[in-house]
Amino acid sequence: MITSSMMISVIIIIMITALNMISKKSTYDREKSSPFECGFDPKNSSRLPFSLHFFLIAIIFAIFDVELTLFLPLVLLTKKLSSKKFLICISSFFIILLYGLIHEWKEGALNWVN
Structure with a gap:
């Protein structure tokens, strides 16, 4: 072996x-x-400038979108939990979402013009 x-x-x-x-x-x-342009050297850069700020906004949108999909199954908890526990669960979820939004706002990630 x-x-x-x-x-x-x-x-x-x-x-x-x-x-x-x-x-x-x-x-x-x-x-x-190098990029081929009819046998001549290219006049401009072949790459377009990439907006990092736009990418950051897209990532933040994706994160909040996923969190919204996590919110939808909470409707099923209405049958299993009492109204007080359900209210605590939803309010804690919204507080976490709101804290993340305020944090991103204070960091300046949501300001389009810097």
Whole structure:
């Protein structure tokens, strides 16, 4: 058992070493990595600027959207819990959501113009 697993390991190591030696090594070529524009050098950058603030707003929206989907099953708790426990459960959920929104607001993540 041990000898067969050692033999397999040796064969794998030999194959990896041989493939690394035979494989074509690619070198960095500036012409191949640059964007092609009818044979001329490009006038502008091919990449558009990325708004990190827009990405942050999208992430915050996704987080609050997921929390909203967590709110929907709370309706099923109305049958199982008394009205006092249900009110405590919903109010604590809303307090956590409101705290997160206030925190993001104070951090300036919701201000579009900085």
